[in-house]
Amino acid sequence: xxxxSLIGQRAGQIIETPYHVAQAMFMNGTAEPVTPEEVEAAxxxxxxxxxxxxxxxxxxxxxxxxxxxxxxxxxKDPGGHILTKDILLENMPRAREWAREHHATVxxxxxxxxxxxxxxxxxxxxxxxxxxxxxxxASPPPPPSEE
Numbered sequence: 043x044x045x046x047s048l049i050g051q052r053a054g055q056i057i058e059t060p061y062h063v064a065q066a067m068f069m070n071g072t073a074e075p076v077t078p079e080e081v082e083a084a085x086x087x088x089x090x091x092x093x094x095x096x097x098x099x100x101x102x103x104x105x106x107x108x109x110x111x112x113x114x115x116x117x118k119d120p121g122g123h124i125l126t127k128d129i130l131l132e133n134m135p136r137a138r139e140w141a142r143e144h145h146a147t148v149x150x151x152x153x154x155x156x157x158x159x160x161x162x163x164x165x166x167x168x169x170x171x172x173x174x175x176x177x178x179x180a181s182p183p184p185p186p187s188e189e
Contacts, residue, residue, distance in 0.1 A: 044081050045073040056084050062103065098135065102145035107137045117141045 043064040047057050049072050067073035104120030115137040117126045131137040
């Protein structure tokens with residue numbers, strides 16, 4: 043979210059901040075909102091409706107993940123409703139990923155990509171190593187170069 047900073051070295055400049063930081067800055071009186079015309083005049087790229095640079099250890103604002111004694115973890119929406127009653131989420135990384143994908147689907151945007159694509163999640167070390175070996179065996183080796 044773009045705001046105009048009112049203090050510090052960047053006073054008067056339009057800066058990009060996460061939504062929750064911008065709201066705190068408005069409440070503290072250290073920033074003011076900017077119009078879309080001001081953002082366009084400053085030649086800044088548009089900001090999407092959701093934070094797509096979400097890290098692997100983050101979930102969308104308002105969502106909650108709670109342990110379930112019988113099936114791993116439950117994901118709750120901002121209203122407190124359990125979204126994963128019939129879905130097995132065996133570990134916390136998978137629960138976070140599911141929450142990000144669900145949030146993106148609700149907003150109708152492409153889900154954010156993990157910073158480490160193809161990283162195995164869950165299972166024992168032996169299962170993860172077997173999955174990596176199977177994935178590398180499935181891809182053909184590069185053709186030999188003729189020099």
